[in-house]
Amino acid sequence: MYRTHNCGELREQHINAPVTLAGWVQTVRKFGSITFVDLRDRYGITQLYFNEALTQQLDEKPLGREFVIQAEGKVIERTSKNAKIATGNIEIEVSAYTVLNKSSVPPFTIEEETDGGEELRMKYRYLDLRRPTLQRNLELRYRVNRSVRNYMDAQGFYDIETPFLIKSTPEGARDFIVPSRMNGGQFYALPQSPQTFKQLLMVSGYDRYYQIVKCFRDEDLRADRQPEFTQIDCEMAFVEQEDILNMFEGLTKHVFRDVKGMEFATAFPRMTWSEAMKRYGNDKPDIRFGMELKELKTPAGALDEHDESLDLVGGAAFKVMDDAEYVVAIAAPGCSEYTRKQLDELTDWVKRPQIGMTGLMYVKCNADGSLKSSVDKFYDEARLRVWADQCAAQPGDLILVLAGPAERTRKAMSELRLEMGNKLGLRKRDEYKPLWVIDFPLLEFAENNDDGGGAGRWVARHHPFTAPKPDQISWMQDPARYPYIKANAYDLVLNGTEVGGGSIRIYQRDLQLKMFEALGIDEHEAQEKFGFLLGAFEYGAPPHGGLALGFDRLCALLGGDETIRDYIAFPKNNSGRDVMLDAPSAVNPVQLDELQLKIVE
């Protein structure tokens, strides 16, 4: 036996007990003829006391940082206690020690605040993983996992495994493919989600299914995207949207309670997709702060069939405004005294390519009630007052105005709002504001085909199994005429991050075929690609729906961080390589040849 106790559990009640500990040397501190060693493991740190004789032994058998040792001795009371650590009232009077393994000097310090840069820490991930931050993060990830499972279990969900080696589906452009030696020239695909399998499980009567499961996408790695990611994947039969929202609101509350001791006192607010786009310019609004978007000019029917046109900027012979499809404003509180320099910086910020605006207008709402704008040449104070009223601006606010094409301008203002939120410290790390965004559009127009060319086409916004709003089914026949058609689809948004999303599914064969038709997939093609699902729908498919939550994102949010990488033990780096194993690797051409890959060149 290597140890009688771990490094985090000894207390005053153990005084005089003979113990053996094992762990890593955190520090060695010599004071004259005696030595103190901090011994570390996952559970904590315990101080070892080496007397004069043992300190002499240390000269022959020295200890260094990260050495792995075993130490025998007796628990004694510490003379100078350390209230900062749980074992701080005791120490071990060492009688003998063994070096189990030496360590070279680590390339960076294994401490909360390390001196190692990002790249170095990624290269030596096994050392970075020893740091308290990473240890806490992986423990948190495990606790979230447990908490989710306990809730799902109590709610009668079965964890049912679905295959990883599957047939490629039409979203195939992003599929990883896996050649099979046993089926020469043929390939599996890795699943982007267990979507079809969980629907089949509902058809098979499993009623409530969940998995915490890896999914795969062969995409470029944007910030916080990994080619493999983990999903809390769920499906329920005989449910309506309301049942699902309640179930997973319950899950979210349960996990926050378990892992952070935090209560959400009230029900999560709900907002339609149209409203979210209108008020925040974004389908995943950060509602920790207000500063909502206020339209000054908009065409009719921009987001849904109820949308009316508005124009509070016309008639001033100002070409920028007259040409603009869409004009939108926010009122930044307490910013009316922004300097020229600050305003120029903001203007540069919106002109960056990733934002793409040509300029920024402003109206200062001075403390004395007067208004002063960058467009005074065109608009008198009465007109500016109309804008200020529209924004419910207060004296001291700075109204920022963007004008341009609707989609781009809305997105730009959404970004500007978040940027102002950051500047003003309104996006607090320890504040959590969940939101259900509902009634997502069923379809969206893709300008290009998957191969990057072509005339564009209507695609499923969520996926082709999502049910349209029952009273809008007839609109599916002509999406160009009825682009507003909405689905029973919903996202769970937390602090501006999309944590998860789902939908009520189509469960009738006829409606599914109608959906494929709207997507330009005829019955023959549908049969070929989705025959198994259409087949299953012939034998009594129940109404069903589900949700998938991004496990990596949820963990990072619970940890109060924006990057998921610190919550994954072995993430990929920015080029998709494993942080340590340096995958992917080149494969020997001979080995490929054995796989009988046939390529027509």
Next chain:
Amino acid sequence: MYRTHNCGELREQHINAPVTLAGWVQTVRKFGSITFVDLRDRYGITQLYFNEALTQQLDEKPLGREFVIQAEGKVIERTSKNAKIATGNIEIEVSAYTVLNKSSVPPFTIEEETDGGEELRMKYRYLDLRRPTLQRNLELRYRVNRSVRNYMDAQGFYDIETPFLIKSTPEGARDFIVPSRMNGGQFYALPQSPQTFKQLLMVSGYDRYYQIVKCFRDEDLRADRQPEFTQIDCEMAFVEQEDILNMFEGLTKHVFRDVKGMEFATAFPRMTWSEAMKRYGNDKPDIRFGMELKELKTPAGALDEHDESLDLVGGAAFKVMDDAEYVVAIAAPGCSEYTRKQLDELTDWVKRPQIGMTGLMYVKCNADGSLKSSVDKFYDEARLRVWADQCAAQPGDLILVLAGPAERTRKAMSELRLEMGNKLGLRKRDEYKPLWVIDFPLLEFAENNDDGGGAGRWVARHHPFTAPKPDQISWMQDPARYPYIKANAYDLVLNGTEVGGGSIRIYQRDLQLKMFEALGIDEHEAQEKFGFLLGAFEYGAPPHGGLALGFDRLCALLGGDETIRDYIAFPKNNSGRDVMLDAPSAVNPVQLDELQLKIVE
């Protein structure tokens, strides 16, 4: 809301309650002017009663098998109760019903004993999965999952995810490879196990790790092998073999208690690999019955360095025996009166190619104490008596004798023993006999290289990270001279099935290099292939070891079955295709080309 209750929960206490149920129509039974419908879901079956008026409605809106319906009504007491089902005391007096989805007539009956053949049931797996047997199996699988997690959690293990897209390792011959679009011409591999990652987690100080995780092998599908399979994967730091055996004996007992309400009263017996091979001819002996192998002739040092030579068959001028390297017998109880025909059948059985023997000898131990053999020509009764004594044979036993090359003959006798065990009903489905097999060989000689040719070489029997017995380390330098070298490696065997295996790992860089050397891998190659692990060993790797249990096999064993396929929701069929999605599929050559696969032909 689709239902107020499920189909398994209504009881007498609910009588008079208004309820709404939803589910599948199991049966429709018309009696004159009224009708009874059994409604089924995951939770049970509830009888619906349709009165005269509603029975008339059924003519216009008929119900058939597997229709999905919703029924409103009132709970009433049944006049003829059904004690066989939990809801058998009540029924629902239906006031209205809705057909949610129709069903074609299923291709086989959705019942315990179905009329559907294997192939048909695989094709319509979503219907097969509705059968009570499969529903029970998948529920059992889920309960095993929960039970394992609860134990591991209580023991302080963290569930830590390891990557699926990794660098190919030297066992690479069996790796599935995954081309990456983002890294043209390069490939990931799918892990055969998280072995290296879990060792790195030990180096990182996570102390106790587990996962229930998919693993992948691109191999031919023998009975009960799937290209993707699920493993309970564990690793512990600062442990010796004893700690690991105790921990996982505890897990096994816990799961059997949870899932089957079964107690193993005593500690699991342990047997060295050498002893298992000697007594059962097999490293995963089924110890539910005796009929142990008794050697009549064996060379010295067949299995370990203590093995002495023996010859109880020589000096009779019987060439078969004199030429044989190895002669072994079993005594089949109560079989002394086997007929000529039965004996011929057994002889044919051992002559089958997969057994590969040239013949079978026997000695009948008659009830009167006399002996009668098929080799009377060569051996007198005194000599046969020696064999009978060696076998501790009783009157009424039939001694079966095989002679030939040691390895093949031992294996053949092991198979013959199991066959006789089957014939005699000694392998009981509901009896569980666990066994630890320990002290496995460190190395084994592979006759061929991976590519099927070459001169053969020494390979790691478990894997190259397994620690040799400390007192045998020096033998590693010359495996040809010391083939007996044993490892701290162990298997958990249950009823003749290897449920899991593991080992104490090497954690010192020098010893790991020595191991690679024994396997013919020089330091340069080792650095290239395992640099990350050797690197990690430089920074304070703790002693560690672990175990992996076959989750699919464990579930099948707990269910009392031999085939794992009925415990996996969506297994592959014999040619590796998904039972429903018919994966793998052919990939468009153009798509492959986009992946920039380079093949030298």
